[in-house]
Amino acid sequence: MxxxxxxxxxxxxxxxxxxxxxxxxxxxxxxxxxxxxxxxxxxxxxxxxxxxxxxxxxxxxxxxxxxxxxxxxxxxxxxxxxxxxxxxxxxxxxxxxxxxxxxxxxxxxxxxxxxxxxxxxxxxxxxxxxxxxxxxxxxxxxxxxxxxxxxxxxxxxxxxxxxxxxxxxxxxxxxxxxxxxxxxxxxVDYIGPFRILPDRQFHLIGKMVYDKLGVKGEYAYPILGVSEYMNDDLHHKVGAWYKEHFNGWELKINSKNRPYLEVFLSKDDAEINIVDVGQGMNQALPLVVRANISxxxxxxxxxxxxxxxxxxxxxxxxxxxxxxxxxxxxxxxxxxxxxxxxxxxxxxxxxxxxxxxxxxxxxxxxxxxxxxxxxxxxxxxxxxxxxxxxxxxxxxxxxxxxxxxxxxxxxxxxxxxxx
Missing domain, CATH: 3.40.50.300 (P-loop containing nucleotide triphosphate hydrolases)
Incomplete structure (x- = not known):
C-alpha cells in the first residue's frame, strides 16, 4: 500500500x-x-x-x-x-x-x-x-x-x-x-506514545510517497512539506485545526529556503518555530496529520x-x-x-x-x-x-x-x- x-x-x-x-x-x-x-x-x-x-x-x-x-x-x-x-x-x-x-x-x-x-x-x-x-x-x-x-x-x-x-x-x-x-x-499505521521531537529545520529528500507516519510520527514533517510543495489541502487542514484548538496559533510551513523547511506557529504578528513551544503542541502533530489523511x-x-x-x-x-x-x-x-x-x-x-x-x-x-x-x-x-x-x-x-x-x-x- x-x-x-x-x-x-x-x-x-x-x-x-x-x-x-x-x-x-x-x-x-x-x-x-x-x-x-x-x-x-x-x-x-x-x-x-x-x-x-x-x-x-x-x-x-x-x-x-x-x-x-x-x-x-x-x-x-x-x-x-x-x-x-x-x-x-x-x-x-x-x-x-x-x-x-x-x-x-x-x-x-x-x-x-x-x-x-x-x-x-x-x-x-x-x-x-x-x-x-x-x-x-x-x-x-x-x-x-x-x-x-x-x-x-x-x-x-x-x-x-x-x-x-x-x-x-x-x-x-x-x-x-x-x-x-x-x-x-x-x-496498519502505528504511532507510539512518544512522538519524535522535530528538528528546527528539515529537508525534502525527493521522496513524494510515504506508506506510514512512523512509530514516532517521524514522517509527519516531510509529509507536510510535500503537501505544501504540491499545494494540496493537508497542511491547510492541520494548520486550521491547530488554530482552532491551540488558542489561535496556526501551524504553517516555511519553504522560503527549500529544500530546507520549517514548521512554525503563527498568531497575529508572532511566529515561533515548533521546537520552541511546549511538547504538547509538537507531540500532537503526527496525530493531527494522520487524522487528516484518508x-x-x-x-x-x-x-x-x-x-x-x-x-x-x-x-x-x-x-x-x-x-x-x-x-x-x-x-x-x-x-x-x-x-x-x-x-x-x-x-x-x-x-x-x-x-x-x-x-x-x-x-x-x-x-x-x-x-x-x-x-x-x-x-x-x-x-x-x-x-x-x-x-x-x-x-x-x-x-x-x-x-x-x-x-x-x-x-x-x-x-x-x-x-
Missing amino acids: DIYLVDLIQTCIYMMKIQTLSFSNYKAFLTEQTVVIKPITLLIGKNSSGKSSIAKLFTLLENSLSGIYEEPLMLSNNDVSLGGEFRDLVYNRQPSVPVNFSLGFDDAHYLNVSVLSTTAEYELKILKWEYISPKFTLKLSYSPSTGYTDSKGIRYTCSFKGFVPQELKTDDGTDLLHHISADLRLD NPNSIIVLEQPELHLHPAAHADLAELFARSAKNYQQSFIIETHAENFILRIRKLIIDNDFGLTEDDVVIYWVDDAENEGQELLEITIDKEGGLSNWPEGVFNENLDEILEIKNALKRKRSQSNDI
Whole structure:
C-alpha cells in the first residue's frame, strides 16, 4: 500500500475490512479474547495490564498477512517490537504451546491460525490453518510425520509466507490456491506514545510517497512539506485545526529556503518555530496529520495520544479521531488513560452531528481474569451516552480526591474549633 499526498490518501491495493480479532495464549492472555473492530475502539486499563500487547498485535498481523515474509510471526514489525524470541509472544513464555489467532473479515471470510515453535528453538511452524469463506472452506493440521492434512486425512503440499499460502495442492496435484482470497490483508499505521521531537529545520529528500507516519510520527514533517510543495489541502487542514484548538496559533510551513523547511506557529504578528513551544503542541502533530489523511479500511493504532497535552485537548483529539473515522472510513485503535477522551466520545454519540452512533464505538477494559491471565471486558455506549458494564472504581480518582479534600477540610475546621 502506498500513500500519495494528492488531495487525499489513495490506496492501490483492495483489502477486505477486518471486523473481529481473537487471540489466545498470546502474551498476558491465556483464554480466547475477542476485539470487535469499530471505527473507534478504545483500550483502557491499569498500567502493564496488556493494552499495549493488543495495540502492537495489529502490526504483527499486518506482516503475517502481507505474503512477503517467510516467518509466520515477526517479532519486530515496522519498528514495533514484541520481544526478542518467540517465547516472548506466548503466555507464560511456554514455546511448546501454540499461540492462536482468528481474524474475521467482511463478506464472511475468516482465517484461523495457530503457530508453534518446533524443536529447533527459532523455527516457527503453522500448526493449524483454517480458511472459511462462503464458497470454500479448508482446515489443515500439521504433524511431523504426515505434514499437512485436512479433517478427512487427505494430505496437502503446502508452503506459506507468513499466514499466506504460496502453494496449496492435494496429493493428486489439484491446485486449490485460487480459492484463497488475496484480499485478507491489514493496512496498519502505528504511532507510539512518544512522538519524535522535530528538528528546527528539515529537508525534502525527493521522496513524494510515504506508506506510514512512523512509530514516532517521524514522517509527519516531510509529509507536510510535500503537501505544501504540491499545494494540496493537508497542511491547510492541520494548520486550521491547530488554530482552532491551540488558542489561535496556526501551524504553517516555511519553504522560503527549500529544500530546507520549517514548521512554525503563527498568531497575529508572532511566529515561533515548533521546537520552541511546549511538547504538547509538537507531540500532537503526527496525530493531527494522520487524522487528516484518508485511507479507507486502514487501521490507525495510537498509544496514549493524550501524553503532554492539557486535559481539554484530550477531548479535542477524541473528536478529531471520531470525525476522521467516519469521514474517511478508517478505524482507530486507541490505548488511553484519558477520562476526557471517553467523555467527549459519549457526548458525540448523543449529539450525532456528524453521524457517530453507538454502533461506531466500543471500549475494552483490560483486567485480571478470574483464573489466569488477563481478560477483556467489553463496554458499550448507548445512544444517550450511557455506559454498560463499567468497572467499579475506574476513573473515580478525581471524585476520590475531591472527597479527600473535603474530609481534610472538615478535619482542619474541627481541629480549629477544638482550640
